[in-house]
Ligand SMILES: Nc1nc2c(ncn2[C@@H]2O[C@H](COP(=O)(O)OP(=O)(O)OP(=O)(O)O)[C@@H](O)[C@H]2O)c(=O)[nH]1
């Protein structure tokens with residue numbers, strides 16, 4: 001499938017489930033804690049530095065943002081979880097918006113679950129991984145900010161992630177793809193894009 005990444009645009013910031021897009025086109029979802037690099041991944045993979053708003057202050061993405069890629073699929077940027085400075089009410093609101101999208105009113109086709117390679121999976125990340133494995137939605141893990149680690153740390157943390165019980169079967173064999181990624185260096189962006197395209201193409205054939 002030929003996709004022109006240059007032809008991508010922001011479509012809508014959904015603050016309520018009524019504003020979610022449900023037009024049958026595949027929706028590739030970015031999930032992960034605040035500041036893990038979800039918006040940066042969208043910009044990097046689409047080679048469009050300004051498309052998704054990023055910030056060193058966590059909690060930038062507070063609504064469900066839809067980006068159309070060449071009119072063929074959407075990137076869906078979910079609000080990050082685990083941001084302590086939000087008020088209780090805000091946390092509930094963001095949590096419920098994400099919950100509405102994933103569980104009820106959204107149309108997730110494929111989830112890219114982002115985990116900071118240096119930090120490793122947090123409690124919230126594990127909850128998401130647990131939920132994903134039960135959801136039936138296909139997903140992969142993207143290990144972000146790989147540029148922050150030296151070679152030894154990187155190998156060690158990648159291995160720990162790939163052998164994490166939530167990413168393995170009962171035999172301890174890895175079952176969920178883990179892609180090392182750096183928005184800063186551009187590492188992994190073609191692999192992530194290929195994965196997205198192959199998912200979309202497969203579904204086209206199936207449907
Ligand atoms: N070193 C490094 N920094 C990165 C990378 N990706 C993102 N960052 C930085 O991490 C910070 C957060 O990035 P965002 O892309 O805004 O993170 P987010 O997951 O969208 O955050 P929320 O919108 O708050 O949920 C920014 O300061 C980015 O510049 C990376 O690959 N390497």
Ligand SMILES: [Mg+2]
Pocket residue numbers: 038039040053054060061077
């Ligand atoms: Mg963001």
